[in-house]
Amino acid sequence: MRTLFFFCISLLTASFTGGCISDDFSYSPSDVLTFSTDTLRFDTVFTDLGTPTARLKVFNRASKAINISSISMRNDDGVFTMNVDGVSGKSFQDVEIRANDSIFVFVECFIDANGDIKPFKVEGCMDFVTNGVTQSVTLEAFGQNVRRLRNVTVQEDMTLSAEVPYVIFDTLRVAAGATLRIEPGARILFHDGGMLQVDGCLHAVGELGKMISMRGDRLDDVLPDTGYEILAGQWMGVRFGADSFDNRMEFVEMQSTVHGVVVDSCGITDRNKLTLVNSWLHNSQGNVLRSVHANVDAYGCCFSDAGEATVFLRGGVHEFVQCTLANYYLFAISPESILTLSHISREDSSGVANPLMQARFDNCIIYGITSPITPGDLKGSDVYLSNVLLGVNGSDDDHFISCVWDEDPMFETERDKYYFNYMLKEDSPVLHSGNPEFVSGICLTDMNGVNRLESGAPALGAYAR
Secondary structure, eight states: OHHHHHHHHHHHHHHHHHHHHHHTBOOOTTOOEEESOSEEEEEEEETTSOOOOEEEEEEEOSSSBEEEEEEEEESOTTOEEEEETTEEESEEEEEEEOTTEEEEEEEEEOOOOOSOSSOEEEEEEEEEEETTEEEEEEEEEEEEOOEEEESOEEOSOEEEOSSSOEEEESEEEEOTTOEEEEOTTOEEEEOTTOEEEESSEEEEEOBTTBOEEEEESOOSEEETTEEGGGSSOSBOEEEEOTTOOSEEEESEEEEEESSOEEEOOOSOOSSOOEEEESOEEEEESSOSEEEESSEEEEESOEEEEESSOSEEEESSEEEEESOEEEEOOSSOOOSSOSEEEESSSGGGOTTOOSOOOEEEEESOEEEESSOSBOSSOOTTSEEEEESOEESSOOOOOSSEESOEESOOOOBSOBGGGTBOOOOBOTTOTTTTOSOGGGOOGGGSBOTTOOBTTTTSSOOSSSOOO
16 A cells, blocks of 8 residues: 555656646747847848848747747748757747747848849748747848959959949959059949059049949948948058059048058159049058158048058158048057158158158148147148148147147047048038138039038038038
């Protein structure tokens, strides 16, 4: 009898325990899933190149665990794949989520190339079946065919069109004697480590409403609603060799580089190496523009955000008119001044044989979270700043003429919100501080097409308002 008693108790305990395990799961059709979004969208997806992973969070709000009997793709033409619990596939069964818990489902997209020039839409659905109820999340992407250039040397004249974007792997090199032309509206995207080396000639000439874009090839978000363009160092930049002359960059937006635009020393200052017009060079780990013993001019340009000096000039001949030089670099505070000048006097020539710098800065803004200009005296140099805002205390002299001292230009930029816009607010103190005599035809309108003299004296900087 005693043995029989313990046997019955064991059966009851086993039955009770099994009932508890079973009761830990909800089988009610009212206990279903909720999702972090009802539509998982990918940014532009380059054909024949997989995307970064998109993430969907799946929640169980019920007080008991639930079992997802199936997760599957539908009507996606095979372009989407998912990853659940570290396993990739098109469908999964019996995926459990504990009470008041969640899981991640990771989705990737791969689109085959076709003949389309414009972006084309692809869609699909992810179906989740829980307790007999089917719930769906829409998948959406825009495919974009691209032209890929891998380790190409331009030996004779070549044009990059605006039809489809180009993705540059390794180095795109323009050989001596050749000219690379880039059409208005063209998009030149550089893979990690990619760069443009110009030993011949570059004519990247956009136009109003058709800026030429040079940037990294990551088009997804690094943070919610924040694109990868905020990250410097995605590609190397543009370098002009010592024997490259008569280059032009007009209506060009260039960003997220390691070294920005680098102009190598040629020691020849009576021939122009590079002219920049109505362009925005932005966000570099090093300098945005670095020129050594060369002739470089800029009109209506914005140079912004660098881990080192935003603009570094050593020797050479330069004219900067209606330009904004700013530094609100996101990842560090540069130890160098926004505008760093060297080889401007005998004291800093260090035995360099090249002629000392000749430079003018007219109707410009030099401002940011670091010092605006290299400390020191310009007396005896051939460097002049006229009608320039500098964010430090100072006073005019023979080299600083009608300057605006210790004022905030009031950019639209909000660094803590990752918003970088160097247009001026309505109550900016520099809106009518410029000298109209410096406004010639080449910079009469800004990169937005606004006439600088429309309301009298021009504003300082790259933007008319």
